[in-house]
Each structure stands twice: as C-alpha cells, then as structure tokens.
Amino acid sequence: MRLRGTACAAAGLLLAVAMGCTGGAEDAAPATSPTPARATGERATGERDAGESPRTAPSPTPADPVSLQALMQREHTGSGLRLGEVLDRTSAYTRYAVTYEANGLTISGIMNIPEGEGPFPALVLAHGHIDPDVYFSGQGMPREQDRLARSGYVVLHTDYRNHARSDKDPDNDVNLRLGYTEDVIGAALALRDSGRPEIDGDRIGLFGRSMGGGVVYNTLVVAPGLFDAAVAYAPVSARPEENIDHFQRPDGDPLVTEIEEKHGTPDENPAFWRGVSPLTHADRVSDPLLIQHGTADDTCPLVWSREAAAVFRKAGKDVELRPVAGEGHTFGPKWAASMDVTEAFLARHLR
16 A cells, blocks of 8 residues: 555665675575554454453564664654745756655755646655765756656655755764655655645655665665655665775764764674664565666675665565666766666656
C-alpha cells in the first residue's frame, strides 16, 4: 500500500562520503528486520484463552536514536510545498525556487514543471556531497534536472537541511547525515500532499547520485513503497564506516573523532554500525532499483555497488546493476546513453 500524507516509514542515513569494500556479498547478508506490530484486534496463534492469567510481554529493545531502525519507527511528515520565484523559463519547462516542510524543518530546493497538460509523474532528486558553505540551491544535478523535465517529469531537487535556504540541524553531521534521508522522504510526501494539478501524486520516483545514492538506499529500507522506482548513480558505500575511512579519515576531518566519541568505533560498537547500514535491512526493500556505476570511477569504487546489488538480490529484491565501461564518477561521453537506460527504466514504472 502506498504511503500518503504522513509516512509511517522513516528516512535513512547517509554519510557524506563514499564506500570502501569490507567483505563480499555473503558477509553482507541482511539481518532480519523487526517484525511489524500486529494490527489491533487480530488474534495471534497461541493467544491466551479467557480465564488464563495474563502474562507480561517482554518490552522491545528501544532502537538507538541514531539508526535506520529509529527512522523506521518515526512517523514522518512532508507538506507545504510552495512555489516561489521563477528562476528560468524554457520552451519545455519552468524552473521555480521552492520550499516544503519535512519533519518540522523547512527545506528549500528547485522544481522544474514541464509545459503542457498534466498531471506529470514526479521525481525527487538527491544530490551528492557538496560543502554546504559553498552550495547554492539546486546545485549538483543540473543535467538530470534539465533532461528529465524535458522528458515530461516534474523534478523536485532537494537542497537537504543545512544547505542553501534550508533550516539548520546542528547534529546532522555527527549523526551520520541521516537527516538527508528524512528530507527526501518529506519531499515525496510534500509532492503527494500538494494538490497541484501538474503533479501526479501516484507516480513518484527517486534519483540520487554519489552521496545521494546512499540516501536512495536508506530511503528504500526506511520507507518501502513510498516511491514507485529508484535510481542510483555512482553511489557511496552502503556501509557508513567505509565512507568515513575513504573520504574523511585520510583528510584528517575532525568530525571523525566526534563521530567515534559519540557512537564508538566499529570495533567498539559493531551493533551501532550495523544499525546504520541499509544492507542490514535489505529485506525491507520493495521498490525496483537501478544502479549505474562507471568502471573507471576512482571516487566511489564499483565494488561498492556490486556488493550492494548482491545483498539486495540475495534478499530477493528487484535490483539491476549496470556497469558503464570506462566512465568515471561524474559520467562524461556515455552520460546520455546511460540516461536513455534510466529513462526506459523510469518509464516502465512511472508511465
């Protein structure tokens, strides 16, 4: 059943970095996610008969507040999509500055609305890591924003919290940037809640690249069924500790010390690090996923996508990995051809 208005699923993690490979797909076999609570009034097998003395049910172990499980348990909200200044008009679409509400924060972004008669299917775009100090609204995926709008999609590119005109979240970085996943979930809910005639709230996809690809993974396990399809380009590791080791630790980023002081190292607190990896919850994914990754990517190694795809497949999920021969992290000569593949995938699920 598709989530609407208020999402019962949560939004997931994503470290601002890429992934290192810490073992094969067999090592990454997903743990069983928590069983959903039974609906009120349903009788369970072995339920006590009348007259039998009541027994106290064991209390569930509370989830670490910084974990994908905590995001799964949170009731997410997204609403108040507002179109602001017109930033550009083309023959194919109009580009607007926008804001929306996500779990109590105001998030900014840009939206491209195609010309013509709607309603149009919509896509939420999750950009890669850009230092918030230099980031400007809509930065990160300009080629995709333009092409997808010209192909008849409403495109909502989220700025994430702490970026551009979005509200601040001072704990987001030390909490592994899980808030970005909340912002993406809020974007989808705001699209569904908008009531705008241009937007088909029953057809929404998700597209993320690099760090945004990690946001895609988290969103699929936190809010299964919220999107109709998802695409990840050159995604970071699905293991946050690999992202830290690959991107932050070599540069001497002081945030690493803060993170490990608060959450422990993977050796000191392995349960925490399992809890922030979407691979642990691969069984929850319900949306089809396309991953495209260049074989010459020296920013986010292809092996990370191979591992993630293998884990999702082992869990019986609909995932397709497309290695793109010779392409690097940002895609160049073969970008247009890769987008042909992406658009064909989206058309199968959103048209």
